[in-house]
Amino acid sequence: MTVCAIDxxxxxxxxxxxxxxxxxxLAGDGEALYAERWTLAGPEPYAVPLPLAQPEEADSEVLPxxxxxxxxxxxxxxxxxxxxxxxxGAAAGPRTGELQLGGVEQQxxxxxxxxxxxxxxxxxxxxxxxxxxxxxxxxAGAAFGPQxxxxxxGRCSGGVWLDRTGRLLALDRExxxxxxxxxxxxERGGEVSPLLQIAEDSxxxxxxxxxxxxxxxxxxxxxxxxxxxxxxxxxxxxxxxxECLRHLxxxxxxxxxxxxxxxxTCGVALRLGPSGEGGIGLWRPADRHVFRLxxxxxxxxxxxxxxxxxxxxxxxxxxxxxGVVGLGIPPAxxxxxxxxxxxxxAPRPVPLQQAPLSRx
Numbered sequence: 166m167t168v169c170a171i172d173x174x175x176x177x178x179x180x181x182x183x184x185x186x187x188x189x190x191l192a193g194d195g196e197a198l199y200a201e202r203w204t205l206a207g208p209e210p211y212a213v214p215l216p217l218a219q220p221e222e223a224d225s226e227v228l229p230x231x232x233x234x235x236x237x238x239x240x241x242x243x244x245x246x247x248x249x250x251x252x253x254g255a256a257a258g259p260r261t262g263e264l265q266l267g268g269v270e271q272q273x274x275x276x277x278x279x280x281x282x283x284x285x286x287x288x289x290x291x292x293x294x295x296x297x298x299x300x301x302x303x304x305a306g307a308a309f310g311p312q313x314x315x316x317x318x319g320r321c322s323g324g325v326w327l328d329r330t331g332r333l334l335a336l337d338r339e340x341x342x343x344x345x346x347x348x349x350x351x352e353r354g355g356e357v358s359p360l361l362q363i364a365e366d367s368x369x370x371x372x373x374x375x376x377x378x379x380x381x382x383x384x385x386x387x388x389x390x391x392x393x394x395x396x397x398x399x400x401x402x403x404x405x406x407x408e409c410l411r412h413l414x415x416x417x418x419x420x421x422x423x424x425x426x427x428x429x430t431c432g433v434a435l436r437l438g439p440s441g442e443g444g445i446g447l448w449r450p451a452d453r454h455v456f457r458l459x460x461x462x463x464x465x466x467x468x469x470x471x472x473x474x475x476x477x478x479x480x481x482x483x484x485x486x487x488g489v490v491g492l493g494i495p496p497a498x499x500x501x502x503x504x505x506x507x508x509x510x511a512p513r514p515v516p517l518q519q520a521p522l523s524r525x
Contacts, residue, residue: 179465179479180228181205183282183326187229188479190465196220200227200250202235203479203487210479212487215250215261226279231286234264236305238279238291244268245277245291247304247311267310269293269302279304280324283331284376292336294320299336301355315355317347325374327398335360337370346371346383361396363387363404373433374398375420380428380450382417393417395450397428409454414438415446421494423472432494434468434476441466447476447494461490 179190185205192201192214199216215235226238234251246268253262269277275295283289288306292299299321303312319340327333327348334349338357346361346369361369367387374381379398384391387404393415394406414437421432429451437443437457441464447456463482470476476492 178226179467180282181467181469181479182229182231183284183286184231185469185477186231187233187235189227189229189235191221191223191225191227193220196223198223198225200225200235200237202229202233202250202252204233205477205479205489210487210489213252215252217250217261217263228279228282228289230282230289230305236266236279236289238277238304240271241268243271245271247291249305266305269304269311280334281326284326284329285331288331290314290334292321292324294322296320299338301334301349301351314351315349317349317355317357323370323372325371327374327376329376335371335374343368345369361385361404373417373420375422375424375428375431377422378424378426378428378431380420380424380431380433382420382433395428405450407450407453409452410448413446413455414443415455418466419468419470419476421470421472421474432470432474432476434470436466445476445478445492447492449494456494458492461488463488 179188181188188203188205190201191198193199198221199214200221202213202215204211222239228236230236234249237248237250239246247266249264249266251262253260275293277291277293280290280292289304291302291304293302299317300313301315303314317338319338321336321338323337325335327335332350332352334351335346336349337344338347343366348358348360350356361371361383363369363385364387367385369385372382372384381396381398383394383396383404385394388406392406393410394404396404415435417433418436419434424431430449433448435446435448437446441460444457444459461478461480463480465479465481468476468478474494477489480488
């Protein structure tokens with residue numbers, strides 16, 4: 166597959182399931198939109214359209230579950246409604262089944278959106294953020310419709326899972342005029358604890374996390390300007406802001422898994438430019454440079470690392486409506502020798518409080 170400049174016509178969000186077996190997006194032309202599920206676990210990727218009698222609105226959200234069903238979030242009248250879509254066989258041809266899950270009342274000034282897929286692949290969560298506080302809802306996998314699972318003071322955004330069980334969720338919380346990432350423990354009734362406190366008045370947001378290595382990708386203005394940086398969950402290592410990332414207009418979208426206790430060797434994929442027009446950057450914390458690559462035509466703006474070190478990028482064109490291309494990253498240098506002991510595993514994250522700033 167030839168890798169070339171990105172075609173930015175594919176603007177609808179494309180969401181990968183936690184294990185990468187499925188993906189979902191809104192497909193179609195103009196106002197004739199419908200949910201589409203991609204199956205990625207087999208030898209060849211293929212897409213299954215999930216249309217209903219009425220087209221979907223452009224602001225609907227879709228999210229794939231591990232069992233192949235697709236959760237859809239719609240705004241219906243004064244409610245945020247949630248349903249599961251799935252393909253069904255019928256004598257007249259394939260049909261789309263729909264299971265209504267209930268809804269959440271719409272409130273002025275409150276934005277409701279889906280969070281990234283839960284690591285267990287079964288549940289799904291939505292964030293209802295307002296000036297007075299933020300409510301975390303479980304909208305799929307609960308016994309009786311949407312279930313309120315946590316109340317967090319302040320307006321929250323972001324949403325990054327910190328473990329593989331779906332217990333710890335990181336949110337970027339705006340409180341008293343400052344935004345800092347916090348951890349929400351869903352097994353302790355939504356207990357909130359600090360996660361990023363690089364400087365007292367800095368804006369510290371968590372962009373991505375890898376549960377295997379503990380690698381955290383961070384955006385903070387603690388160095389004096391907004392910078393991309395990295396840290397390690399539960400470690401005394403400082404937050405670092407590499408010079409090679411300083412002037413990049415970049416957003417991380419995938420981290421290589423399986424690098425247990427070796428965050429420096431994790432491959433990180435970066436979307437370059439506001440919408441990926443600049444292609445893809447490949448970087449490791451141990452490196453002092455970014456490998457720049459063109460993106461496949463029709464790239465859908467995201468991807469998934471395999472444990473073997475391949476980055477799989479989904480794309481859709483008129484010739485190939487459902488495709489995936491794989492890219493590699495050069496071998497990692499030997500990991501540096503640690504001077505501090507690896508911390509024991511803990512049920513809650515250890516805050517990176519007042520971490521010294523490093524520009525390495």
